[in-house]
Amino acid sequence: MKNATTLILILSLLVSSQVYAQEDYKDIHTKHEYTIEQKHEVLDIDYDAIRFKKRPKNIILFIGDGMGVSQVFSGITVNDGLNMEQMPYVGFIKTQSADNYVTDSGAGGTAISTGTRTYNGAIGLDVNGNRLTTILEYSERNGKATGLVSTSAITHATPASFIAHQPQRSMYEDIAGDFLETEIDVFIGGGADFFTKRVDGRNLVLELSEKGYHVGYNVDDVSGVTSGKLAVLTAVAHNPGYRDRGEMLTKSTAKAIEVLDNADSKGFFLMVEGSQIDWGGHQNDASYVTGEVLDMDKALAEALKFAMQDKRTLVIVTADHETGGMTVNNGDPKKGFVKTGFTTGNHSAVMVPVFAFGAGAEEFIGIYDNTEIFEKMYKLFKFKEEEKDN
Template identity: 60%
Template sequence: MRIVKFVALIAIFVGGSAVTSAQENYKDKAENLSYQNEDFYEVKKYTESELKFKKEPKNIILLIGDGMGVAQVFTGLTANKGELNLCNFKHIGFSKTQSSDNYVTDSAAGGTALASGVKTTNGTIGLDANGKPAKTILEYAEDNQKATGLVATSSITHATPASFIAHQPSRKMYEEIAADFLNTDIDVFIGGGAAHFKNRKDGKDLTKDLSEKGYQIVYSMEEAEKIQNNGRLAVFTADEHNDDYQLRGNMLVDATNKAISTLSADLHGFFLMVEGSQIDWGGHQNSTSFVAGEMLDFDKVIGEVLKFAIEDKETLVIVTADHETGGMAVTGGDMSTGSVNGGFVTGNHTGIMVPVFAIGPGAEEFMGIYENTEVFDKMMKLWKFKK
């Protein structure tokens, strides 16, 4: 009997480890220190008159480049011959990313700080350092009748997007995080992670519950584009994580545009978080080419968001990171050819400050050096939300 119980425990452990491994295998090193871009794109430079906005934001779009420090930004800048859509941002600050229990944060604590304005322990999703649920900007937006959305190139249940919608003691509780989506009225979410909703240990199929709540559920951006109405939408683009920039095509650009077109139909405005998840993965792998490709993909998304904000005049756009990954340095390059060389001091995160770029109504609030929790505070202030 003891042997049977021991074998059963091993099976549970191995099964759980397999899920975790599938979610975390992007951390395996694959060193590649040089990159030669062959896919340059034009960057629109907006005039001073085009960059005039209304006084208060109706909408907020928060773009998180996971693992994106200054070196990652400059890698992209060099690779696209000295130009990024990000160069249109004139209000720039830096945030300090330390978690409540560690000088070097992880994405769970970093995401929770941005989403909820509280410092928490590494690995914790949407709870404060004492384990109490921390209300997120997405949830405050819902309370104030605004539409809400999440988009990611990772699984939608991964640490950063999860921090905006879930409240769990561990980032590894993917199925519990998926169930938390049903506790909100989020209007649009797009990303990987279908397995955490459908192929669960408890045997439940949460997509049926989503359907009962009025969500249209599809499994590719091609299917999503065919949906013309602006009802609730869940788009699962992969069972686990999405492919990297070389294989997934324009998934993040298309997903962001779909989310904006759906959410902007709401007369009360909207909150949207978009994560360029895999910049972080390039840092973990010490791969300059991975970082560069993901950074350029993320900047193309920034360009699309800028087009909307410039036309709309009521949208605040914030671009930041939850932490830096890799301790990356740009060791050489040539802006005339789009070649760049990088180096790394670690395969993990670092504790250095990360940039915060803002454009639109209230963008001046984001200048200076401050704690990552203040990004949440500033959004709450500009929207005049009360805790």
């Protein structure tokens, strides 16, 4: 009995240490000024000259976790423009969850992915614990290829809310197991330990390989993979911040689009998360926030270029919530400088922006609930109403 109790204690400590490691980005650093290290080129797009289809065959959804208007404008200021500005249809979503005026990423992601508001911490479940069907799962049902890309662990709240169904966002190993219950075509992000160093002893990487996935641990290592099933676990837990991970998000986005576009399918759905904008907000760190916005904007260029060429693709950029209560107090676009302020180390309750580009983009203007992102995508994909789960 003593040995069994000791074993349970050790396993509990291992799980709790993993959970803490997933949340250790929330310490406040209080850095309110930022000067850009290197500006990136913004696409020059004549939107009116492109003839997009009325409905999309493909949807690429970017979620800037924690990205409000001030986060976007800090990027516009220091880079003297963003690719987001090339997206002509703009709206705002209200982010409240079912049980809290201030949402978390689990409830915020679930609202966007399923069209249903739920309690903070939930992943793909409603307030009563019932399983919800996500836009990714509806896409699979309807013959579309699917993908997820994230700069966090792929098991973190936002990407998890598109593929997993768990009562708490901290159940990272259970969330990793949910990936094996789907036919997702591509996923790229951190979190390798939740697939291999598990309490239950399963090796999900081996199981993925047996299911036909090409498994890699660096985007450059899979440069030759252009089709088929692809899983790239880019870090043991979260990926490093933008200064240290290089072009990981841009390369991952381009690779996911390439593989999904080559799939023998009726189009594709891809969600790309700029996860660490949120972490910079938690830390009240203007350099972290703004650098991560710029990093996601560079990846966005890959999607916009594809949409212009394809003409059947819708690109959406939004957020699950704002983090930090951030303001832009001063700046100088010529010097690439911004000075910010923060009101909290947590999430705020303000509306967040929506930018849309391509086939069906005009549907995303106005002010509406976050659940409408799902509803608009569902209708534009022409999924039949009778297919919806009750």
